[in-house]
Amino acid sequence: MKTLEVSNDIIDIIDVIEQLCGIQVDDRKLYLLEHRFGELMREASYSNYAELARCARDDRQLQQQIVERITTRETLFFRDGSPFQALQHKLLPEIIDARASSRFPRRLRLWSAACSSGQEPYSLAIMLRELLPDADNWDVQILASDISSTAITQAKQGVYSEHEISRGLSPAQLNRYFHKEGNLWRVQDKLRSMIRFEERNFLQPFTNVGMFDVVFCRNLAIYFSDGNRKDLFNRIANQMVDDGLLFIGAQEYHSDMSQRFTMEHHCRATVYRPKKRVP
Ligand SMILES: C[S@@+](CC[C@H](N)C(=O)[O-])C[C@H]1O[C@@H](n2cnc3c(N)ncnc32)[C@H](O)[C@@H]1O
Incomplete structure (x- = not known):
């Protein structure tokens, strides 16, 4: 009887979490509940997860707290290396050449x-600065989106600890693109001004995001159900130009990608291009 109560209790909160942000807490990750919500449960004296779930159903603030606690925001500069190398040495020069004869020869959109917390979009901005010495003459914009307001606040500020800086940046990049402020490092405006930051829940339709040449959607879909993941990548494909490029996480392999994308390998990176739409 006790076991049944415990599992029903957990099912309710797992359900709320998935509806809020798409993250699935499966049997192997139940330990996360105590780890992420234990303190909140004690502070607010919720007697069990069912009560937390019930209160969350129509309390926006509590919903936000649940999202902030359940999201895993691990990231670093130039994560996995190879997507950035493939872009810098092969794929972006190709896109730039292709754009030279287009209506918008100097426009690039990355997502x-x-x-x-911003390490990925700042890595893209650094790469573009190094690839396009005359970057200021280009109409370049990087859109940086995340559901977590904590993450977007830090990303917008562009202020990082020694530890965060030590993960992925070379000393030359640090000197060229950051200022030291006490124990912290602040991104220079020449990078920040290339990026637009926004809070966005990827379960919801992509209204007003525009079309992109390059999309990085890494280490998010691994937490989603098959259905939500398929829907997410379908909607991402709709936001990509015909010769656009999508990068997913190095540890991610989704067999259902082949419905909307073709896979290519460049400089040890796997890249997905949207298939031509049948009119
Ligand atoms: C592990 S981080 C990945 C960061 C970066 N892309 C990388 O690979 O280093 C996953 C991010 O997905 C965000 N996230 C989770 N669910 C989301 C959703 N429904 N909509 C938008 N972002 C979401 C989290 O807040 C978190 O910052």
Whole structure:
């Protein structure tokens, strides 16, 4: 009887979490509940997860707290290396050449979808600065989106600890693109001004995001159900130009990608291009 109560209790909160942000808490991750919500449960004296779930159903603030606690925001500069190398040495020069004869020869749009605290979009901005010495003459914009307001606040501020800085940046990049402020490092405006930050829940329709040449959607869909993941990548494909490029996480392999994308390998990175739409 006790076991049944406990599992019903947990099912309710797992359900709320998935409806709020798409993250699935499966049997192997039940330990996360105590780890992420134990303190909140004690502070607010919820007697069990069912009560937390019930209160969350129509309390926006509590919903936000649940999202902030359940999201895993691990990230670092130039994570996994190879997507950035493939872009810098091969794929972006190709896009730039292709754009030279187009209506908007100097326009580039990149999307760091699920950008966490900003290391990914700033890595893209650094790469573009190094690739395009005359970057100021280009109409370049990087959109950086995440559901977590904590993540977007830090990303917008662009202020990082020694530890965060030590993960992925070379000393030359640090000197060129950051200022030291006490024990912290602040991103220079020449990078920040290339990026637009926004809070966005990827379960919801992508209204007013525009079309992108390059999309990074890494280490988000691994937490989603098959259905939500398929829907997410379908909607991402709709936001990509015909010769656009999508990068997913190095540890991610989704067999259902082949419905909307073709897979290519460049410089040890796996890249997805949207398939041509049948009119
Ligand atoms: C592990 S981080 C990945 C960060 C970065 N893309 C990388 O690979 O280093 C996953 C991010 O997805 C965000 N996230 C989770 N659910 C989301 C949703 N429904 N909509 C938008 N972002 C979400 C989290 O807040 C978190 O910052």
